[in-house]
Amino acid sequence: MGAVIQTRGLVKRYDEELAVAGIDLVVERGEIYGLVGPNGAGKTTTMRMLATLLAPTAGQALVCGVDVADDPMEVRRRIGYMPDFWGVYDDLRVWEYLDFFARCYGVPANRRAAMIGELLEIVDLSGKHDAYVESLSRGMRQRLCLAHTLVHDPELLILDEPASGLDPRARVEMREILRALAGMGKTILVSSHILPELGELCTSVGIIDHGRLLRSGRIDEIERSLRAAAVLRIDLLSDPEPVISQLGTDGRVSSVLQVEGGIGTARLEVSFDGGPDEQAALLQTLVQGGHRVAGFSQATSDLEEIFLRVTGSLTDEEETAA
Amino acid sequence: MTAATTATGGTRHGALRELWSSALTIMVKELRSRFRGRRAFLVLTLYLAVLAALAYGMYTVTGPAARNAARLAAEFGDPTVINASARVGQGIFSILSVFQLLLIGFIAPAFTAGAISLEREKQTLDLLIATPIRPAGLVIGKLFSALAFVVLMIVAAIPISALVLMYGGATVDDILRQQAVLFSSAIGFGVIGLFWSALTRRTQTATVLTYSTLLALTIGTLLVWRFWTDVATAAPDNVLQERRTAPEAILYVNPAVAMIEIVANTELEYGDFSDAYNALRPTGAGGEECIGDACLPLPKGRPVPAEPPMPRGGVDLPAGPRALLEPAVDFAVPPDQLALETEFNHFWPRITLTYAVLSVVLTLVAMRLVQPAGTRLHRWRIRRRSSGPERAVPLEAGAGIEEISG
Numbered sequence: 191m192g193a194v195i196q197t198r199g200l201v202k203r204y205d206e207e208l209a210v211a212g213i214d215l216v217v218e219r220g221e222i223y224g225l226v227g228p229n230g231a232g233k234t235t236t237m238r239m240l241a242t243l244l245a246p247t248a249g250q251a252l253v254c255g256v257d258v259a260d261d262p263m264e265v266r267r268r269i270g271y272m273p274d275f276w277g278v279y280d281d282l283r284v285w286e287y288l289d290f291f292a293r294c295y296g297v298p299a300n301r302r303a304a305m306i307g308e309l310l311e312i313v314d315l316s317g318k319h320d321a322y323v324e325s326l327s328r329g330m331r332q333r334l335c336l337a338h339t340l341v342h343d344p345e346l347l348i349l350d351e352p353a354s355g356l357d358p359r360a361r362v363e364m365r366e367i368l369r370a371l372a373g374m375g376k377t378i379l380v381s382s383h384i385l386p387e388l389g390e391l392c393t394s395v396g397i398i399d400h401g402r403l404l405r406s407g408r409i410d411e412i413e414r415s416l417r418a419a420a421v422l423r424i425d426l427l428s429d430p431e432p433v434i435s436q437l438g439t440d441g442r443v444s445s446v447l448q449v450e451g452g453i454g455t456a457r458l459e460v461s462f463d464g465g466p467d468e469q470a471a472l473l474q475t476l477v478q479g480g481h482r483v484a485g486f487s488q489a490t491s492d493l494e495e496i497f498l499r500v501t502g503s504l505t506d507e508e509e510t511a512a
Numbered sequence: 513m514t515a516a517t518t519a520t521g522g523t524r525h526g527a528l529r530e531l532w533s534s535a536l537t538i539m540v541k542e543l544r545s546r547f548r549g550r551r552a553f554l555v556l557t558l559y560l561a562v563l564a565a566l567a568y569g570m571y572t573v574t575g576p577a578a579r580n581a582a583r584l585a586a587e588f589g590d591p592t593v594i595n596a597s598a599r600v601g602q603g604i605f606s607i608l609s610v611f612q613l614l615l616i617g618f619i620a621p622a623f624t625a626g627a628i629s630l631e632r633e634k635q636t637l638d639l640l641i642a643t644p645i646r647p648a649g650l651v652i653g654k655l656f657s658a659l660a661f662v663v664l665m666i667v668a669a670i671p672i673s674a675l676v677l678m679y680g681g682a683t684v685d686d687i688l689r690q691q692a693v694l695f696s697s698a699i700g701f702g703v704i705g706l707f708w709s710a711l712t713r714r715t716q717t718a719t720v721l722t723y724s725t726l727l728a729l730t731i732g733t734l735l736v737w738r739f740w741t742d743v744a745t746a747a748p749d750n751v752l753q754e755r756r757t758a759p760e761a762i763l764y765v766n767p768a769v770a771m772i773e774i775v776a777n778t779e780l781e782y783g784d785f786s787d788a789y790n791a792l793r794p795t796g797a798g799g800e801e802c803i804g805d806a807c808l809p810l811p812k813g814r815p816v817p818a819e820p821p822m823p824r825g826g827v828d829l830p831a832g833p834r835a836l837l838e839p840a841v842d843f844a845v846p847p848d849q850l851a852l853e854t855e856f857n858h859f860w861p862r863i864t865l866t867y868a869v870l871s872v873v874l875t876l877v878a879m880r881l882v883q884p885a886g887t888r889l890h891r892w893r894i895r896r897r898s899s900g901p902e903r904a905v906p907l908e909a910g911a912g913i914e915e916i917s918g
Contacts, residue, residue: 243638243642266643273635276636277635279545281545282544282545290540296533296644335639
């Protein structure tokens with residue numbers, strides 16, 4: 191293991207506007223790292239700096255151990271980059287398109303033909319070898335663009351919103367391809383604002399907003415760091431009011447929320463400071479109290495919830511500071 | 513040789529090889545696109561068809577008049593009237609030279625004005641810049657592939673120009689001069705297009721700026737020269753109203769002047785384009801030549817013929833048409849007049865040289881302009897406000913780097 195991407199105090203300023211405000215990012219080898227944030231948060235700017243398309247205003251970025259400012263050419267040789275918006279050369283055939291980029295990366299002529307065949311197989315475009323790029327669907331073009339990042343067998347892929355504009359089926363295909371690439375040992379830095387998509391794909395995420403990296407790490411670690419208490423979901427077939435009253439007297443319960451349940455059931459979300467033993471005891475108390483409990487489980491938060499809580503806490507902090 | 517110099521030489525050699533490899537990669541891709549389908553062949557065919565039609569049209573227009581003039585000259589025994597064949601040749605040479613320059617002026621920039629900006633518009637430039645392709649290689653590859661087609665057009669038209677050799681009136685040297693001006697103009701026009709394409713964001717803007725530049729270099733410089741001359745001549749201190757001409761260097765960027773000069777030197781005194789070449793004649797030894805009212809300076813040291821030299825004669829014609837013509841007479845200019853030193857006193861070598869230098873300089877600037885901001889060599893781009901942090905600004909985002917890191 192070792193960091194493939196390491197940034198220290200990375201800053202990008204456009205005139206008066208601070209797009210990236212000092213990011214310290216570490217992406218370990220073999221990870222699929224998701225950069226999460228709303229539009230304008232600084233994801234694209236960060237990725238473009240890592241891809242050597244933008245010079246940092248301040249700070250340092252090492253990609254595969256090479257400083258992006260000192261030796262951008264070497265960085266380019268080590269990475270595959272797919273921008274958020276890109277075009278294709280319509281008047282080329284699929285193999286010519288990949289052949290062109292292989293030449294750009296200096297792939298020897300005797301390896302190009304075989305490599306193009308393999309890549310088309312990986313991105314499931316084998317049948318389109320001689321088709322014109324303009325005849326490909328959006329999803330196919332997206333996969334072709336992904337294939338172009340692989341022509342030189344890079345260590346790191348930087349993919350900016352690789353699934354944007356794709357239909358659900360194409361998104362699933364793209365996700366599977368990325369998983370396969372990770373299985374081949376590639377480190378992948380991927381951004382998206384479609385959080386469930388990243389939640390399913392990534393091993394680690396970084397939550398970025400207003401140019402700052404608010405949290406970074408494995409999803410479950412971030413979740414743990416955010417929660418002092420577990421959230422219990424209790425589904426009731428009986429009247430929830432007595433249960434709410436009873437829980438209100440329990441010192442381990444910090445809050446009780448009634449949320450929309452299924453037909454004929456009421457759902458409570460309870461912040462409960464206690465481990466599995468205490469949770470089992472609570473369930474026992476409720477059942478013994480004559481309440482008809484149809485469901486009792488610990489809620490697992492998804493990336494979307496984590497994101498909202500992280501960015502929400504930031505907003506709260508800002509409001510408090512103001 | 514020390515180890516250090518060897519290493520430097522090796523690095524330089526490696527860099528050159530990488531540059532050439534980058535250029536070649538771009539050229540292969542561009543030529544694949546450009547010569548695909550019928551478009552390129554249609555353009556080439558149309559170009560040659562227009563030139564051939566012009567040559568044929570000139571032949572049909574000048575032929576009868578030239579024969580009549582030759583017949584009258586034979587009857588009245590005027591030895592200064594040239595033979596009909598040479599006049600036809602001169603006519604064809606003139607119209608081909610002028611129209612080729614005009615067509616090249618339209619076509620060469622059309623191939624380059626979108627070379628870089630189209631990559632930006634189609635959002636393919638990011639993909640390209642993110643590869644280890646050298647920005648200099650990108651520019652050279654784009655330029656060479658665009659010029660390859662223009663050069664093909666010029667070369668393909670040589671056989672049409674060579675028709676002139678059959679009629680006489682212009683020599684192989686004249687055709688070589690014509691080709692030199694065409695090539696240097698094509699390269700210069702192409703590079704101007706490439707420069708604007710690298711500097712501006714949109715192809716439309718680049719195209720407008722390119723053609724505006726060409727108009728400024730051709731018609732603009734003539735107008736400036738004329739205006740300058742008129743103002744200088746009308747100056748209050750010029751009591752005798754002597755003609756004070758503007759500096760001739762103004763016209764060194766005008767390839768039209770070079771072409772007019774080459775054509776004029778074949779015709780000199782007599783020919784079907786008599787108005788044109790009379791206007792281009794030197795006004796005595798005063799060192800200037802005029803087109804209508806507009807007079808151009810003759811570069812210093814240009815030999816002014818003491819008497820109008822005879823246009824060069826044509827080759828022998830077959831017996832039939834020959835019967836209608838005066839015998840072909842060879843009035844070849846003495847070889848010493850074609851010496852390089854004398855030749856450089858003309859406009860055309862100076863204009864060709866100016867365009868060569870202009871091409872090199874603008875190509876170097878264009879290379880700088882496509883440097884991605886990440887290299888920290890990016891300094892020359894016009895500073896412009898960006899609309900937001902997420903805006904894709906691969907080439908202009910370098911603005912503002914210096915204020916903190918520099």
